[in-house]
Every structure is written in structure tokens, then in C-alpha cells.
Amino acid sequence: MIGTSKQRDPTLPIRHQVGKLEDSLIREIAHEGMKDPDIIPLWFGEPDLPTPNFIISAANQALRDGHTFYAPNLGIPELRETLSTYMSELYKRQINVDRLAVTSAAMNGMMIIAETLIDPGDNIVAVTPVWPNFLRCVEIMSGEIRMVPLSGNTSGWKLDLDRLFAACNKETRAIYINSPNNPTGWVMERKQQRAVLDFCRDKGLWIISDEVYSRIIYDQSLAPSFIEIAEPEDLVIVINSFSKSWAMTGWRLGWVTGPPRLTPVIEKLNEYNVASPSSVAQHAGITAIRDGDNFIASMVDRYRLARDVIHQRLGSMSKVHMPQPAAAFYAFFSVDGMTDSRHFAKKLMHETKVGLAPGAAFGAGGENYLRICYAKSPEILSSALDRLAPVFNL
Template sequence: MSFDTRNRSPHARQLLPRHTVQALTASPIRELANAAMGREDVLPFWFGESDQPTARFIRHAAMESISHGETRYTQNLGRPYLRHGIAEYLSQLHDTPIGMDRVAVTPSGVSGVMLAAQLLLEPGDHVVAITPLWPNLTEIPAILGARVSRFALSVIDGKWSLDVERLLQTLSSDTRMLLLNSPNNPTGWTIREDEIASILHHCRQHGIWILCDDVYERLLYDLSNTSAPSFLRHYVAGDRILSINSFSKAWSMTGWRIGWLVAPPELMDDLAKLIEFNSSCVLEPIQRAAMTALLDGENEVAVLRQRLARTRTLLVDQLKSIDAIELPDAGGAMYVFFRIEGHPDSMVLARQLVNRVGLGLAPGNAFGPEANGWLRWCHAIDPQRLQDGVQRLRQFLDHPPL
């Protein structure tokens, strides 16, 4: 006996999202951390955030705004005072005029990435991403149906490096967008000005959009530089450059979920529509806090930069004293990215470290297949806890699993 299933009740169909969403991979970092959260014996270094709370004066600005009843809808692109503040901040930072007509306030940096992708990408578009990379940057284009190609950084002379000549060979007129993050999460690789010039010249010739994740641009280990090299410094009218940024890292505001997007002014009307259909707007008390961070938070950024330079040196010196470890040099961010000889599977190793010695590190495979075998250690943490973590790593290596 056969059955005609064409008229089967909709209630009998499987409850499934679209195939592109089903194909997404859950974050291995979250998988590892969620399983160990609540364990008091675990030292967690897997997330990318400082162990310090947001500065009191920034928190106070939000509380004051709430007390004044500023809880209503705001403009899609953000309050004009904050857009103007971001534009002034960036203009001074990069020594180039950036008008508020190029600035949109977004509900987090990752929302800015999604908005930029929705703005520019069609299903089937080709996106090239410099990897290893925070997975949200590569998965968001995939969610929208784009094809993502990965271009891996190399380790040359003990330092994370980009083969610009080979990269340019992969970027042609059928490439819609180049994705890059500098300083890079997880490696800390930081682009040079001459590399920006070469890439921008090539992308101008081929009409390629450049989407920059600049969230870590202030977090350089060389304290003589106030910011990492930026495509924004090279922008001229007509360039296809977008810059994503956030208050999360430099101002220790990870939980606030507020960022910004810099784009050509020609895109702003359409961007405002997309923000309306995604989140409508950002809560004003959060915008007040962000503005206060810009106005009065430069000392906080400086203190964090100094602290990161110290904690990186401490952690790198400790790890390099262990023979089995390879640890390339890097220019910025808040991570040490390293691998241990004889441990090719990041997830297996990360689980063993948690289960055997209570050390929580991010597995490298979370950032792409080219990073399997590596581990990411966030060092925006109290120095004593970092030393305790290294001691746990030594304990693991002295007594490896059978």
C-alpha cells in the first residue's frame, strides 16, 4: 500500500529552521564554557573580556539617565550627540575628518557586522575572510547565503604575518567583500600601513567592499601608538570601506551591547531602514554611558593598555619557558595564541585541561580549521590568576593523560 504525502497535514512536518541555519556550527568556546560554568575549581580564560567592571563614572551616567526617565525610543541611527561624539573621537584618533553622516550607532559590534552584511551581500556573493577569525564574522555572511573563502595568516620568523601578494591574487572582480580584523582575534596579528595601501588600491580597482572589524584597534602592546593602522585613515569619497567598532573592549563594556558602524554616507538611509527592522534603536541610558566613555574615558583606555602590555609580557615569558610551546609574536588585542607540541586537536586538549587541572582556555578550532591545534588565552586578567593558570598548565604537561 502506498500513501500520498503531498496533502499531509502541516502539523506532521518536521519543525526545522532553514538549511543554512541548521548548517551553522555552535561555538566550541561556548560549548566548553557552558559545561564548566559554576565549577569553582576552574580558572576561566576563554572569553574575550577584562576581569574589571565598567568604570564607575560610566555606570553612573546610565543610572542618571534612567533616573531622568530617558527610556523611550531613540533615532534609528543613534542619538545625534553620540554620533557626533563618535565622529569627533575617530577624527582625532585617525587624524582625518570623519563626519557624523558616516556614523551609525549599533546594538553591539556583532550587530554592526550583521547590518553591514545585510546591507551589501546577496545570496551567492563571494566573501574572502582573513583567518583564523572570530567565527561570527564568517558565519554571518553564510547565514545570508554568501560563499565564504578563508585566507590564512602565516607564522613567519616567529610572528603572525599576512602574505599580501598571495591575498591579492585571490581577490578578483567576482569578490564582493574582504573581511579582516586587526588587531586580530585570536592571533593578535596587526596590519601595517603599507599593507592597507596595497589592499585598498587593489580593492578599488576591482570594486571590492572592505569590512574591517576594528574592535581592538586601541589595544596595542606598543604604547607609543594610540591606535592600530586603519583603513579609515585612507578613505576618500567613493571608497567601499566599512568599519565596525564597539565599546566592549577598550572601555570594558562587554555586557552593555553598544557599538558603531562607519560607512559611506550614501548608505546611511538604507542602513537606518535595516536598523529599524532589526532592533529599531539603542536604549538611551546606554548611549549616555557610551558618550561619557568617549568624553571622560581616555584614562581608562590608557590604564587598560598598560595593563595588557604587562600581563601579555608576564604570560608570554612564562609560556615561552615551556619547551613544548610555540607562541608567535603579535601586535595587539588581549590574547595569547599558542600551541603545544603533540596535541593536534584543540577541543580534546581544551577539555582535558578543564577536566584534569581546571584550566579554561578557548580551543583554536573555534576560529576555523586552520587554527586546530592552537589555544587562545585571554590575558586581560589579574596577574596572580595568570600565574596560577600557567602553574596548572605545567601540572598538566608534567602528568599528561594516558
């Protein structure tokens, strides 16, 4: 036997690391639920409304204008310029184009970051519960995940920085934080961001800040971002996406912001991942960024109403415990007597015809919870809540 082949299943000799990769628990429940058209699907994190017409028109125009070819690895210059202006205005500090790389949505950015940072045996310290895909990227690269759970009660979620720092050891390469957070709606405070930045500067660690929900926040205009406190040369990578704020989940478009010296590395890796993000999506993305603010504001108003309904109705059901989510479009709630969220979510789905994501999908701290995505119409939410009430209101 040669190399590591001894670890491989001889009937399907693929990398051990990939063979043992967990299936997504969110997909698992969705696949089961999609077979039944009567089920209300609230398992995925996406808005129910299609991409707005002004973005669709820009894409139509781009196709008619012949934008059907490969694009540069880092994205088309006009989109990068547009993102530079957008980020600079949003965060009130200059973000130069040489820090920006367009990716095929956040997911592709995450994989590239894992490919860039992780040698076998390295670890990432991650604040959980969290949407699990970046953790899986690290595992694909033969890295280890060290999870530091937020603590939650009905007044909100909290991060214990001492626990976070204590989880880092000499194999740690980065701290991964997703704020605003999927699934909890937790928003990291500026003071904690500064403390993490100081710690990472001192230890030479990367910060990977997943900020795909930065615009979807209810009591502030914008979530605090590491962009606002980091210097350009800091080892800080911020992940962004068109998926959530501009209702473009299917377009697969996002971007990462990092130190200028990282950009050529991403350029190289993008060649070997996807060559370039879709040309037509990028042209639509320019319009989304330039003309999208009113759309975002109207969506946030819509989600705020949905959040309030969910908090009032679901939150007052006798077996349910949840804080008011501060951002993103999820409620993460515990249920009295639930011990296995995966089993519970499946049983609940078949009994009530409402599909929710099991908390176990989101890592440490999520086991006793369920996640509902409330980026849906009032009618859909109301019938989902009607169906859930008999189980949660005993």
C-alpha cells in the same frame, strides 16, 4: 512541496542554512566549563574588571533623566556627534556624522553588514584565524566564506597578499580583515592596508575592517586604521565597539563608519534588527568617549604587564610556541603533539581546571592552536599558569 522546503528537516522546518550553522566552539567549551566553579575561565574575550564608575554614573543619571525610550535608528544625535569628534581627532582627519551609525555592539553591526552586502552565492574573503562571528553572519545570509590564513611562527604572524587577492573571484563582495586581530594579536601594516585598498578599489570590492581592538596595542599608540587612508566615498566599512576599550561588553554598544550613502541603508536595517541601540547605553557611551582616555591608558598598561607575564611564562614552557602578541588581549599558541584543539581544550580544562578557547574556533590556520585571554588579574593568570605548567612543561 513549495520553494526550498525540500531542504528542510520536516520535524523542525527551519532554513537549511540556519539548521546547518555551526555552534560556537568557544561557547561550547564555556558551557561545559561553567558547570564547574573551580575552573578558571579564560575562554571569552573580555576584561575581568567591571565597567568603570564614571560610565556607570552616567548611565544612572541617564535613567534618572528619563532616557528610557526608543532612540533614532542611527543612534542619538549627541552620541553620533561625539563619535564624529572622537574619530576626527583620533585619526587626524574629518569624519562627518553622516558616515556614522551606532549599533548594538559590533555584533549587530556585523549582521547588518552581512544583510546589506550578501546575496545567496556571494562570497566574502576573510583573513583568518579570526573571531568567527562575522563569518557565521555571512553564512546565515547564504553566503560563502573563503579563508586566507595568516602564517605564524614564534617571531610573529604574516599575511600573504598574493594569496589574499588570489582568493577573490567574481562572486566576492568583500574582504574582511580584523586587525588588531583576535586571536593572534597580529596588526596589519599600513603598507598592506594600502595594497588592499588599491586592489578593492580596482575590483569594486568592499573592505570590512573590524577594528574593535584599535586602542589595545602595546608598541604603538594606535593601530593603523583604514579610516586614515580611505576617502569618504570608498567602499570601506570600519567596525568599532565599546566592549573592549571601555570594558562594556554587556552594554551592547558599538558603531560603524562607512561611506555616507551607506548610512541610510544601515538606518533602515537597524529598524528591522533592533530598532535602536539601548538609550541608556548610548548615554553612557557619550561619557565613555569623552572621559575615557585615562581609563583606556591604564587598562593598556595592565594588559601589557599581563601580556609580558604570559609571553615569558607560557611562552617558555617546553611544548608551547608563541610569538609576543602585539595587540588585543590574547595569546594564540601552538602545543607540540596537539592535533585536535577542540578535544585537547576540553581534556585540558578537565585535567587542569583552566578553560581556554580551541584554535579550531577561529577558522583556517587556527587548528593547532589554543587561545588564552589575558585581560585578567595577575593572581588569576599566575594560578592559571601554575595549573597549565605540568601539562605544557613536560
